[in-house]
Amino acid sequence: YVQAGWFLTGETRPYDEKKGVWNRLIPRANFLQGDGWGAFELAGRFDWLDMNTENINGGALDIGTLGFNWYLTPRIRLLTDWVHVFATNTGQALAASPKGCEFPAQGKNASIGCFNGLSPNLWQTAVRIDF
Secondary structure, three states: OEEEEEEOOOOOOOEEOOOOEEOOOOOOOOOOOOOOOOEEEEEEEEEEEEEEOOOOEEEEEEEEEEEEEEEEEOOEEEEEEEEEEEEEEOHHHHHHOOOOOOEHHHEOOOOHHHHOOOOOEEEEEEEEEOO
C-alpha cells in the first residue's frame, strides 16, 4: 500500500525515531474545552491485495480510499472514509470452485469469486477515543 495525508490546519504528525512509531497528534487548538476547531486531515490510500498462494487461488484487489479525519483533541478523533474497489481479479478463484458461486457449507451465499468484474463502493465512519 501507499498512503498520504495533509493537515489543513497546519499540524504535523510527530514521529519517535528511537521507537520507530508515529506519536499521537496534538491539535494546535482543541475543539472540546479549547479555543479552536481541532485539526483537520485529508488522507488518501491505495492498496493492492494479492490473495493467491501456492494452495489458494483467492484473486487480487485494487482498492482506493479517500478520507477525512477530525482530531477534536489529542485523544478524540472522528474519521470518515470512502473506499472504492477499482478492480477485482478472481477468475482463478471462480474457476477453482467446482460449483462456481455455490458452496455446500454456505448454500448459495456468494464467495469472493462471484464478485469478478464488480467495483463496489463503501462508506465508513468511526469515532476513536484513546484512554
